[in-house]
Amino acid sequence: MRAYPILALILWLIPLAGVAADLCATDALDRRVCLPGPAGRVVSLSPGTTELLFSAGAGASVLAVSAWSDYPSAARDLPRVGDSQRLDLEAIVALQPDLVVAWTDGNSRAQLDRISALGIPVFWLAPRQFQAIASAVETLGILTGHASVARQRAARFQRELDSLRARFGDAPPVRVFYQVWDEPLMTVNGKELISKAIALCGGVNVFADSPRLVPRVSREAVIAADPQAILTAGPGGDSANGLAPWQAFPGLAAVESGNLFALTPDLLQRPTLRMLDGTRELCQTLEVARDHL
Structure with missing residues (x-):
């Protein structure tokens, strides 16, 4: 008789485990990107995405960056994997990243489609609004397992912008x-x-x-x-x-x-x-x- 409560507990835990492991977000190309868990190995392909990743609390997870990624100072010491004109795809693949973060205005979609075809998730960013900057930080925080820190920093950004808007509008x-x-x-x-x-x-x-x-x-x-x-x-x-x-x-x-x-x-x-x-x-x-x- 005791098997029934145990079986019920197992059946109850299975969907919860799936929810906990499934991290999904829609990027700037309207593509749904899902990860089996927080990304601990990340490659950043523009100075902007590098900054946003560090702002989201994920700096320690960034393995490599693009040229001109000079902020924060810790980003300057990371390996380079190319620039907006040409990426070193072999170097990116060799790093075995859980996530590649790209910029729609600078990175080659053709090159990164080859990365995606290998099963490496690529998340595209293109903030055109202040709200989109805050949302990008929050989303990167979720995808890398730093949701709380990212949410706090995004909220402070929005709050102080609202203060400027009220003062000078x-x-x-x-x-x-x-x-x-x-x-x-x-x-x-x-x-x-x-x-x-x-x-x-x-x-x-x-x-x-x-x-x-x-x-x-x-x-x-x-x-x-x-x-x-x-x-x-x-x-x-x-x-x-x-x-x-x-x-x-x-x-x-x-x-x-x-x-x-x-x-x-x-x-x-x-x-x-x-x-x-x-x-x-x-x-x-x-x-x-x-x-x-």
């Missing part, structure tokens, strides 16, 4: 040209996350309506738009130098007002939790620009 608008690159001259449209940061701070992207995410523009088009502030965050100490050519146009509102600003590199360029710091700096910079108008 009703500020007087400032027309902004955001310079991604100087030669050729490039900017962002309204769908790019940097533009959303500008809007959160009360700025108006003068090229928000461009059909391309990162369009090339002419100096004549910028002059015609007559921005009240020109911002850039180019690599290293070259940021300010990239703004110098605008001094040749003293009639431009941004030049006349002294509103040419070089922001801290990387904080806005990568859609990671550090965008909070970049957005905070951006909001403070636009406050200075308002004082100059």
Whole structure:
């Protein structure tokens, strides 16, 4: 008779074991990725995914990264497995990862489909909203077994962004040209996350309506738009130098007002939790620009 309670207990535990072991999430390509358990061996294929994995608490599980993965400092010492142009697929496979995390705007789908065909799960990311950054951290936390830490960090990110939004959302608008690159001259449209940061701070992207995410523009088009502030965050100490050519146009509102600003590199360029710091700096910079108008 005692066999029945034991059998009932076994039947009750079987579905619970399946739930505990089954970790699934939908990635940026709308693909359902399922793991038999938390990923303990992870390969990151972009600087952004590397940052997000460390933010999710999974830094110790990252075996290798892509070129230019320089944050946090611990990522600099990890082996490299290629860049956005070319990945070392043999090296990736040899690492026997439980999970590969890729970036839709940089990594080759054809190359990574070959990785997937070998049974190695590939999870694609492409945060286009602040909420998507927080969600990416939470999802990576779940897939790597660090859900609690990831959830706390994502929540803090959202909470502090909401504080910035409440503080600057009703500020007087400032027309902004955001310079991604100087030669050729490039900017962002309204769908790019940097533009959303500008809007959160009360700025108006003068090229928000461009059909391309990162369009090339002419100096004549910028002059015609007559921005009240020109911002850039180019690599290293070259940021300010990239703004110098605008001094040749003293009639431009941004030049006349002294509103040419070089922001801290990387904080806005990568859609990671550090965008909070970049957005905070951006909001403070636009406050200075308002004082100059």
